[in-house]
Amino acid sequence: MATGHVSPLVRAASRWLPWTLLAVAAVAADRPETATKSAKAETAEQARETAVLSLTLSQQQAVGIRIEHPLPLITAPQIEAYGTVLDPVALVSDLGRMESTQVAAAAAAADAARLERLYHDDTQASLKAVQASRAQSVEAAAQARAAALTFRLQWGPLASWSEAQRRSLVDVASEGRLLLLRADVPGQRIGGAVDRHAIVEVDGVNVEARVLGALPRTDASSGTGWLLQLEHTPPGLGPGARAAVRLQATAAPGLLVPAEALLYSEHGTYVYCQQSAGGGGSFHYTAVTVRPVARVGNAWLVDGLEPTTRVVVQGAGVLWSLQGIGTFSAAEEEHD
DSSP states (O other), X not given: OOOSOOOHHHHHHHHHHHHHHHHHHHHHHHSOTTOOHHHHTOOHHHHHHHOOEEEEHHHHHHTTOEEEOOEEEEXXXXXXXXXXXXXXXXXXXXXXXXXXXXXXXXXXHHHHHHHHHHHHTTSSOOHHHHHHHHHHHHHHHHHHHHHHHHHHHHHGGGGGSOHHHHHHHHHHHHTTSOEEEEEEETTOOSOOOEEEEEEEEETTEEEEEEEEEEEOOOOSSOOEEEEEXXXXXXXXXXXXXXXXXXXXXXXXXXXXXEGGGOEEETTEEEEEEEEEEOGGGEEEEEEEEEEEEEEETTEEEEXXXXXXXXXXXXXXXXHHHHHTOSOEEHHHHHXX
């Protein structure tokens, strides 16, 4: 006996069938069957730059794509961050390890060169000794590179300082005359330019700090990090202490687009733009690379667009899925 009941499987299939047909139609338009073997061998980056996705007006409306012009804006927003006072012992340890491994690598390289000269001159140097010294030199050089990389990731701008500048900083920090503080901006992975001056709030008192530069190392709980130097601090503020930090973004002109419009890949940040209307009422979309300048609420100030550019501000994730680019949306990252 027939009933009016429709199974969940049939309902799910009816919902997904139009989307499946839309994806197949778009991909088929982007990859004609007559493609040559050389076109199939294109790299992922070349395909992203050259691929043009076409959708009809009804398809664009079906997937909820919305187009807007970016908003010209000059802004210098404050950036709320949380700070952690760093232990100077860690700085001394990392710096000492980097310098000692560099000296050891130089000594090992010199010893290997000395033994190789003796071996070629047939004077008291065996081939086995030469090979052992080479291995030690390679190992010492690898340890020196690892120590230097660790220092750069942990201490960022200090890696580019001269040895005299670092020594002076260590001496002053060891005497307690200044503190180093890491300021993290949660949920933000794209660092923009910030002013050299920042404010650290300690028990309701505003303390001026100097921004030394960005810190490359992050973890699951922190976002973009900055290294700050505090020369005049209230008593009791020591390693491990937490404090609220207000960074000041540098004033910069740009075009404002919603965070949902930005997508990221290993090749940079980009947005989808509607280039033109083709025959048959279809619309073409291409990926345009942009440079994020500063975060402004739920939007980003970017460089690389024109005020007349037609940007996809809603539905960029649908276009990404149709082209199969291995990236993710900025709006998705915010909800992780």
